[in-house]
Amino acid sequence: MTTERLYYDDSYQLAFSAEVIERTTFKGKPALVLDRTYFYPEGGGQPADQGTLNGAPVVDVQTREPDRAVLHILAAPLDAPHVEGQIDRARRLDHMQHHSGQHVLSQALERAAHAATLSVHMSADSMTLDIDRADLTPDDWAAVEALANQIVLEDRPVRAWFPEPDELAALPIRKLPDVAGKVRIVDVGGFDITACGGTHVARTGEIGVIKVVKAERRGGGTRVEFRCGSRALRDYREKHDVVSRLMSALTVGHRELGETVARLQAENKALRADLKAAREQLADAEALVMLSGATLHGDWRVVARAFEGRSADEVRLLAQKLIAQPGTLALLGAAGDKAQLIFGRAADVDLDIVPVLKAALHTLGVERGGGRPDFAQGGGVSATAGQLQAALSAALSALAR
Numbered sequence: 001m002t003t004e005r006l007y008y009d010d011s012y013q014l015a016f017s018a019e020v021i022e023r024t025t026f027k028g029k030p031a032l033v034l035d036r037t038y039f040y041p042e043g044g045g046q047p048a049d050q051g052t053l054n055g056a057p058v059v060d061v062q063t064r065e066p067d068r069a070v071l072h073i074l075a076a077p078l079d080a081p082h083v084e085g086q087i088d089r090a091r092r093l094d095h096m097q098h099h100s101g102q103h104v105l106s107q108a109l110e111r112a113a114h115a116a117t118l119s120v121h122m123s124a125d126s127m128t129l130d131i132d133r134a135d136l137t138p139d140d141w142a143a144v145e146a147l148a149n150q151i152v153l154e155d156r157p158v159r160a161w162f163p164e165p166d167e168l169a170a171l172p173i174r175k176l177p178d179v180a181g182k183v184r185i186v187d188v189g190g191f192d193i194t195a196c197g198g199t200h201v202a203r204t205g206e207i208g209v210i211k212v213v214k215a216e217r218r219g220g221g222t223r224v225e226f227r228c229g230s231r232a233l234r235d236y237r238e239k240h241d242v243v244s245r246l247m248s249a250l251t252v253g254h255r256e257l258g259e260t261v262a263r264l265q266a267e268n269k270a271l272r273a274d275l276k277a278a279r280e281q282l283a284d285a286e287a288l289v290m291l292s293g294a295t296l297h298g299d300w301r302v303v304a305r306a307f308e309g310r311s312a313d314e315v316r317l318l319a320q321k322l323i324a325q326p327g328t329l330a331l332l333g334a335a336g337d338k339a340q341l342i343f344g345r346a347a348d349v350d351l352d353i354v355p356v357l358k359a360a361l362h363t364l365g366v367e368r369g370g371g372r373p374d375f376a377q378g379g380g381v382s383a384t385a386g387q388l389q390a391a392l393s394a395a396l397s398a399l400a401r
């Protein structure tokens with residue numbers, strides 16, 4: 001004996017009585033099979049209903065193959081032989097709006113854009129369908145949405161039934177089923193006729209507005225994210241809030257937002273370029289001052305200095321400016337949580353800087369770090385300018401050897 005699926009005949013009935021005909025488990029959770037149910041089990045892209053049996057939460061509803069029994073999966077076991085079922089109304093209505101809306105949208109895509117629906121995915125977070133075309137233009141999308149919303153406005157009746165084989169053969173069905181036995185057909189006011197086992201609204205007006213919110217290329221097709229009715233309103237409200245905040249922050253109207261952001265981005269890019277040039281000039285000047293205080297080591301001029309509160313990038317730039325001068329060695333450090341030692345030498349200085357760096361890093365307890373013979377860097381541990389100064393002294397001693 002299997003379950004009579006009452007939701008096929010009435011999507012609006014949310015309370016019912018039933019007999020328990022089997023107690024089982026599903027993935028370790030207790031599950032009941034009832035003689036009849038209005039609970040929709042997950043399938044056809046539509047998520048399962050939720051609700052209660054005798055007040056106990058039904059966390060999931062699944063179809064068991066091959067006998068097609070409907071499993072009502074519970075959070076905790078329930079012993080009663082009879083149950084009173086209650087389906088979560090908001091969740092069911094949301095699924096009805098979106099499932100009927102999806103049928104309308106799929107047919108509108110066929111008629112206005114010659115795009116066929118390949119699959120449908122509905123969840124609490126998103127409603128999407130995949131189509132077989134990847135080249136829809138903004139005009140196509142506008143035409144698809146206009147047609148879909150026209151069908152909503154016309155408030156057409158929606159009918160679901162199990163036709164006899166000869167009636168079925170004569171119907172202009174969008175998506176042919178691949179199941180054996182009786183096929184359930186959903187007719188959205190003569191606009192879209194397709195095989196479907198889902199729960200639907202009675203009239204298209206209940207779907208509310210249908211809006212495509214995202215179209216993302218997937219292989220040779222497109223994943224279309226859409227919202228209907230109350231979700232569309234929520235989406236509109238969220239986006240309206242964001243746009244309003246941006247409008248007041250930038251003191252422009254919503255139509256000027258795109259242009260204004262593009263202008264700000266261009267300004268930002270120009271300012272970054274100016275800042276980079278100014279930093280280079282500053283580093284040139286600072287390097288000259290540092291060089292005037294360099295100590296002589298044979299023919300070489302050595303600048304050894306640790307900085308507090310300056311980034312490794314800034315210190316690296318200074319090192320590069322210093323070693324651009326012939327005969328120069330730069331032994332610099334940037335103190336901080338991830339302190340860095342940055343050592344370099346001019347091209348005409350015949351010295352491998354890596355062992356010098358390693359001698360300094362050893363003082364900090366760091367054994368990693370290195371680079372090329374003319375430029376090397378290491379560190380990553382917390383160190384003060386004083387600790388770095390001690391490490392630089394070790395480097396100078398290594399030079400003396």
Ligand SMILES: [Zn+2]
Binds near residue numbers: 044103195196198
């Ligand atoms: Zn369907």
